[in-house]
Amino acid sequence: MFNIEQKVAKTARKVGLLSGGLLLCSIGIGFLTVAGWLALAPIVGVQLTATIMAGLYLGVGCIMIGISSRNSHSPEYQKQAEAPVKPEGPPVMQAFMFGLQAGAKAEQARR
Structure with missing residues (x-):
């Protein structure tokens, strides 16, 4: 309670x-x-x-x-959100993209 x-x-x-x-x-x-x-x-x-x-x-x-x-719940939108991002660029950018993906997966797992 x-x-x-x-x-x-x-x-x-x-x-x-x-x-x-x-x-x-x-x-x-x-x-x-x-x-x-x-x-x-x-x-x-x-x-x-x-x-x-x-x-x-x-x-x-x-x-x-x-x-x-x-519509954020449409299959197209979900497919775009789940698509893996290929990190390109300097290592700092790769780390940022990795963290961004991890945050998106955590958000989806929370729902």
């Missing part, structure tokens, strides 16, 4: 920090939007400024949707 309580506390802490971070990012985006509007409106006009801002938000939103819709 004690292990479950620790997991719940850890998850609650993570959710709280994530929520706070998202709130602060939202406020920052609001200020950046106003600053961008104030900078662009006198130069290009209100209509073009609105078009630029809308295009910016639409583009970033589409990129985020595309990244989030990527």
